[in-house]
Amino acid sequence: MQCCKAKARLAIRLTPSVRFVGVDVQFKNVPSSYKYTGYYKKARLIDPESEPSFIPLKCYNPPQIDENGCLTLPVMEYTREARKRRARELWHEKVRKLDTVEEKIFELSMPRYYGWKTYQLGEELVMYDALPKTQYMTQTHIASEPGLPSHYDQILDAETIDATVRDIKDQVEESLVFEYNYRKQDYQFSLKELEDKTLQENIRTKAISEQINRILMSSLSMKYPHLMESQIDIDPRIEAFWFFGGFEVPPLIKKARKSKENSKEWADEPVNQQLQYKGKPILQVRHQLPLREIMSMEATKDTSWEIPVEDLDPRTVGYKKLYEHASIIPGFWPGDPNEFGLVSYHNMGYLHKRHETYEDREDAIKSQAILANFAWLYGQACYQGFSTFHNPTYPLVNQAVITNGQEWNFSVYQLNTTTMHIDAINENETRNMCWVTEPIKLFECIEDDKVKGFNDEVLKNLIKFYANVPQVREGVDMKPHLVKEKLVANIEDPERRKWLDERYKHLLSNRPRHRLVPEIYDWQRIYMIDNKTRPLDKRRDWWQFKKHVFRRRLDDHTPPYIPKKQREDPKSRKKWAKMYYPYVHPKEMVDPHNIKEIERPVQGEPEIVPPWPKHN
Amino acid sequence: MSTRWYPIYQKGNPQLRVFLPNFWLKLVKPELKHKPNVVEFHCSMEMTKEDVKNYIEKIYKVPVVKVNTRIALGKCERSELGYVVKRDDVKHAYVTLPRYEKFEYPKLFDNENRLKEKEKDDKSYKEATSEHKNEMDKLNKTTPGYSPWFTI
Numbered sequence: 124m125q126c127c128k129a130k131a132r133l134a135i136r137l138t139p140s141v142r143f144v145g146v147d148v149q150f151k152n153v154p155s156s157y158k159y160t161g162y163y164k165k166a167r168l169i170d171p172e173s174e175p176s177f178i179p180l181k182c183y184n185p186p187q188i189d190e191n192g193c194l195t196l197p198v199m200e201y202t203r204e205a206r207k208r209r210a211r212e213l214w215h216e217k218v219r220k221l222d223t224v225e226e227k228i229f230e231l232s233m234p235r236y237y238g239w240k241t242y243q244l245g246e247e248l249v250m251y252d253a254l255p256k257t258q259y260m261t262q263t264h265i266a267s268e269p270g271l272p273s274h275y276d277q278i279l280d281a282e283t284i285d286a287t288v289r290d291i292k293d294q295v296e297e298s299l300v301f302e303y304n305y306r307k308q309d310y311q312f313s314l315k316e317l318e319d320k321t322l323q324e325n326i327r328t329k330a331i332s333e334q335i336n337r338i339l340m341s342s343l344s345m346k347y348p349h350l351m352e353s354q355i356d357i358d359p360r361i362e363a364f365w366f367f368g369g370f371e372v373p374p375l376i377k378k379a380r381k382s383k384e385n386s387k388e389w390a391d392e393p394v395n396q397q398l399q400y401k402g403k404p405i406l407q408v409r410h411q412l413p414l415r416e417i418m419s420m421e422a423t424k425d426t427s428w429e430i431p432v433e434d435l436d437p438r439t440v441g442y443k444k445l446y447e448h449a450s451i452i453p454g455f456w457p458g459d460p461n462e463f464g465l466v467s468y469h470n471m472g473y474l475h476k477r478h479e480t481y482e483d484r485e486d487a488i489k490s491q492a493i494l495a496n497f498a499w500l501y502g503q504a505c506y507q508g509f510s511t512f513h514n515p516t517y518p519l520v521n522q523a524v525i526t527n528g529q530e531w532n533f534s535v536y537q538l539n540t541t542t543m544h545i546d547a548i549n550e551n552e553t554r555n556m557c558w559v560t561e562p563i564k565l566f567e568c569i570e571d572d573k574v575k576g577f578n579d580e581v582l583k584n585l586i587k588f589y590a591n592v593p594q595v596r597e598g599v600d601m602k603p604h605l606v607k608e609k610l611v612a613n614i615e616d617p618e619r620r621k622w623l624d625e626r627y628k629h630l631l632s633n634r635p636r637h638r639l640v641p642e643i644y645d646w647q648r649i650y651m652i653d654n655k656t657r658p659l660d661k662r663r664d665w666w667q668f669k670k671h672v673f674r675r676r677l678d679d680h681t682p683p684y685i686p687k688k689q690r691e692d693p694k695s696r697k698k699w700a701k702m703y704y705p706y707v708h709p710k711e712m713v714d715p716h717n718i719k720e721i722e723r724p725v726q727g728e729p730e731i732v733p734p735w736p737k738h739n
Numbered sequence: 740m741s742t743r744w745y746p747i748y749q750k751g752n753p754q755l756r757v758f759l760p761n762f763w764l765k766l767v768k769p770e771l772k773h774k775p776n777v778v779e780f781h782c783s784m785e786m787t788k789e790d791v792k793n794y795i796e797k798i799y800k801v802p803v804v805k806v807n808t809r810i811a812l813g814k815c816e817r818s819e820l821g822y823v824v825k826r827d828d829v830k831h832a833y834v835t836l837p838r839y840e841k842f843e844y845p846k847l848f849d850n851e852n853r854l855k856e857k858e859k860d861d862k863s864y865k866e867a868t869s870e871h872k873n874e875m876d877k878l879n880k881t882t883p884g885y886s887p888w889f890t891i
Contacts, residue, residue, distance in 0.1 A: 251804055252774075252838045374771055439773050441807070480804045483838070649815045654823050 203389065208546060215512035217707050219604050224457040224506050225611045225627045226705040227604075231364065231449040231511070232630060233705065236675035237640055238446040239397040241364070242437050246402035246495055247473035249487045250441045255431035257490040260367060260398060261497040262543055263536075263555040264428040265489060271535055272558050274417050275587050288582045291342055295582065296574045298334040302327055302528070303569050324472040324527055329405045331528045332468040333357070336406060339589050349592050353410040354461040359454030361402040362631075363498035365511040366395045368545025371434050393545045399447055400498040405468040407454055407499070409461040412593035414520040417556070420539050424552045446640070450631045453502025458610050462506055466588050469495055469525045471532075488525055488532050489559050496521050496536030497555065504541055508604035514540050514553070517599050522588045531581045533560040533588070560584070619703045626703075641665050641672050678704045742785060762786055764794060764832070768844045773833070775841040780832040784810070791832045802840075807833040 221227050232238065250256075258265065266272070308326065309317065316322055336355070344350040372394050380386040438444065453464070469491065474484060481487075500519045509515045518537050525532040540553040563584075567576025602609065611627065614620040643652070643666055650656045652666075665672050682699040690697055743760050762783050769779040782791060788806040795801050813826035836842065878887045 251835060371772070435772055435774065439771065439777070478805055649823060653815055654817055656823065 204392075211544075211546065217705075218510055218512055220707045220711055221705050222606060222608045223611050223614070223623075224508065224605065224609070225623060227508065227510055228449065228451050228505060229623075229627055229630060230705045231451075233677045235448075235673070236677050236679060237636065237673060238448045238633075239364075239399075240444050241397040241399035241447050241449075242442050243445050243447075244398055244400040244442065244494060246361075246400075246404075246469065246491060248442075249473070249477070249490055251478075251481050252483055252486065253440070254483075254486040254490045256433045256437065256440060257493050258431055259369060259433045260437075260543075261493055261555060262430060262540060262551075263493050263497065263557050264423075264430055265493070266556070266558045269559060269561045271533060271560060271584065271587070272417050274415075275535075275591075278587050279590055284583050284586055285579075287343070287586055288579050291338055291582060291586075292577070292579075294338045294342075295335060296577065298338065299331065299528075299566065299574055300569060300572050302330050302334065304572060306330065320475040321472040324475065325470045328470055328472065328526055328528045332405050332524070332526060335585070336408070336466075336468065339585060343586070343589050347590055347592060349410055349412075350408075350589060352461075353408050353465060354459075355406055355408055356454045357406045358403060359407055360452055361400075361404060361454055361495070361498050361502065362450045362452045363400040363501045364449035364451050365398055365501065365541065366544040367398050367548070368393050368395050369432075369434055369543065369548045370394075370396055370436055373436060395545050397449070399445075399450070400494060402469075402495055402498055404454075404495065404499075405470060407467040408465040409455070409459075410463055410465050410593045411461050412595055413463040413517075414465065414522075414591055414593050416518040416520060417535065417537050418518075420518055420553055423537075423539050423554050423556055426552070428554060428556075430554055447633055448630050450633055451502050451505045452631060453499050453506065456628075457506050458612050463503060463519070463593060464499055464521045465591070465593065467495065467499060467521065467523045469523060471525050471527050471530075485562070488562070489534075489557075492523055492525055492532065492534040492559055493536070493557055495525075496523050496534060496557065497538065500536060500538035501541055504538060508602045508609075509541060511541055511544060513604060514542050514551070516603055517596055517601075522591070524585070524588070529565055530562045531565055531584075532562050533584050534558060618701065622701075622703045678702065762790060762794060764791065766844075767831075774835075775843075776836040776838055778834045778836065778842050780834065782808075782830050782832045784828070784830050786830070786832070788832075791834065795834060802837055804835045804837055806835070809833075 218227055218230050221230055244260075257263075306327075308323070312322075340350050340355075372391060373396075376394055377390055380390040453462075455462075471488060471491070474487065477487070500521050504515045504519055507515065515538065518539050520538075521536050523534045523536065525534070535558045537556045539555050540551055542551055563578060563580050564576075565578055565581045566574045569575070608614055611620055611623045614623070643664075647664070647666075651660070662668070682702050685697060685700050687694050743758075762785070764786075765781040767779050767781050769777070773779070780791070786794070786808075788808055791806045791808070792803045795803050809831050811829045811831055813828045815823050815825050818824040875887055879885065882889055
């Protein structure tokens with residue numbers, strides 16, 4: 124035994140110590156180019172020839188009259204699935220019936236008092252290998268060949284583009300030299316901030332893109348008057364909220380369902396989850412009219428355009444959940460006349476903060492482009508009266524530029540669909556389209572106050588973006604779901620108008636509630652829930668009663684109290700102030716959109732034959 | 740950092756000294772579904788993300804893109820004496836390999852053969868019991884419903 128021990132000791136002594144610092148490991152078998160190898164959404168996930176395991180789209184059966192003139196009343200399917208679906212459709216219908224943009228957005232957060240538990244997506248929050256997931260979450264197909272769509276070649280001739288480039292080039296070069304060599308930032312920042320690559324790059328990029336936007340606007344607006352009419356937002360607030368039903372069932376929900384006998388059957392039933400995007404572009408240009416569509420909506424139903432299916436829980440990739448109200452803002456409040464986007468500029472300084480080991484820079488930029496474009500267009504579509512439950516009836520187009528001053532990425536996006544909830548994710552075949560160019564360098568370097576290796580390609584693309592003239596969509600009803608009032612500002616009742624305006628803006632500010640959110644303390648979970656050591660304690664807390672606090676509705680509270688002094692006569696009445704949460708009269712809700720009025724045959728009134736035999 | 744110290748620089752030779760940290764990693768079958776390029780480990784509580792990364796890269800020569808760690812709270816249970824006792828916490832490490840890599844948790848037990856053996860055992864057990872039952876039934880023919888103890 125002793126001998127063995129001695130040997131072991133010797134062995135330990137002889138083994139070389141492992142030094143962890145500064146040793147590079149070279150890995151073999153690294154493929155030069157990577158391609159996603161997971162599932163693709165090619166066609167409907169459900170095989171149309173198999174027995175239908177899902178409920179057909181509309182659960183309302185219209186009343187009919189058969190050949191004999193017999194009236195058959197609608198037979199409602201009464202399975203759990205059908206009932207649940209009908210309830211959902213009723214809510215979607217309510218959102219459609221609401222007549223102002225603000226109320227439609229307000230209604231999305233009505234079911235939750237403390238807000239939805241949303242997945243937080245951000246412009247500068249791009250996870251490792253995020254492209255397939257962002258494509259799936261926004262139902263976007265990326266064109267396989269890099270470059271702008273062929274539609275952009277016809278906007279201008281080569282000669283006019285060259286001429287305008289020649290006009291602008293000097294100004295652009297001058298501004299570049301100024302921003303890189305002559306703008307002093309030292310006195311504004313601390314040492315720590317000066318060393319922060321992301322911050323410094325973002326600041327420089329902002330200055331450069333504002334300069335370039337200014338140059339393009341001033342030099343092109345004589346030729347293109349639409350630029351004079353357009354409006355520029357600097358540092359706008361872009362937020363988008365949508366329901367997504369394509370993820371697998373969250374493990375805790377599955378566990379809860381399996382724990383009860385009744386709910387075991389539907390443990391795998393899909394669940395709607397909420398996605399909240401927050402972004403802050405450098406600047407954006409808006410106009411009264413939308414850009415011309417690149418392809419028709421019907422054409423995007425082509426099943427050969429693939430969308431990867433990544434249905435894993437986003438938390439496994441690194442996204443987090445937070446309680447928040449639904450906020451949808453495309454950088455301006457409803458009622459602004461310039462409600463369609465032309466161009467938006469975005470930073471890419473966050474790429475410095477990502478690990479060097481990721482090696483997916485191009486994909487990161489693509490996924491940033493997809494989310495930024497989708498979120499802005501989605502917000503615009505919501506201001507036209509569409510929502511997560513109602514597809515836009517015409518496509519919307521945006522052009523985005525992602526840049527760090529030297530490297531420029533151009534992308535064009537066409538929004539065709541916004542519905543991705545559990546009922547639509549497998550049935551909706553339209554997809555959003557995205558075209559992305561490869562990164563182009565504006566210049567090689569700046570030496571002796573001169574720009575070297577200037578690339579005209581960047582300016583050409585930018586000119587094409589600005590020269591793309593927005594047009595009137597002829598024969599298209601732009602706001603089919605907004606009929607009467609359209610905006611809260613148009614409501615006649617002053618009290619209701621004021622109440623809705625204040626509440627809507629307060630809701631979108633997403634301020635925390637005045638009272639703390641209810642919680643279960645650790646000592647309670649240990650000594651009262653997991654181990655019942657205190658059976659004689661009086662029940663006082665919310666979790667000891669069966670009411671589900673986090674399912675509380677937004678309007679589930681007592682209205683503001685009116686003091687007696689302020690009440691009108693008689694003083695015994697009207698104790699509580701009025702509240703104007705989004706409301707649709709039940710009479711309008713009874714008639715869902717697909718039940719039409721029964722058309723009776725004209726020639727004489729038919730005798731309705733009763734189903735039982737006649738007795739004399 | 741491990742509870743044992745990294746070798747501190749000391750003057751003189753030999754510079755090559757042995758350093759044995761008390762670090763360990765345990766490959767675990769993941770509870771939740773993950774991407775194919777994610778591997779889950781349990782690790783010692785002292786290990787940081789960097790430590791996990793170095794451990795896998797330097798010892799096993801496997802490329803690592805990023806590491807996420809979390810500490811799972813141990814459950815509280817009643818002990819035999821009735822006290823509430825807490826189990827130890829566990830540190831999980833989720834290691835992301837490059838996206839072209841795939842990892843499958845190995846099949847440690849041959850479950851198919853096990854099932855077959857179990858079926859065999861069940862069958863023989865059934866046969867044995869059924870024989871016994873048949874004999875008992877024969878004895879009970881005259882007095883159905885009574886224990887065979889009553890039969891003559």
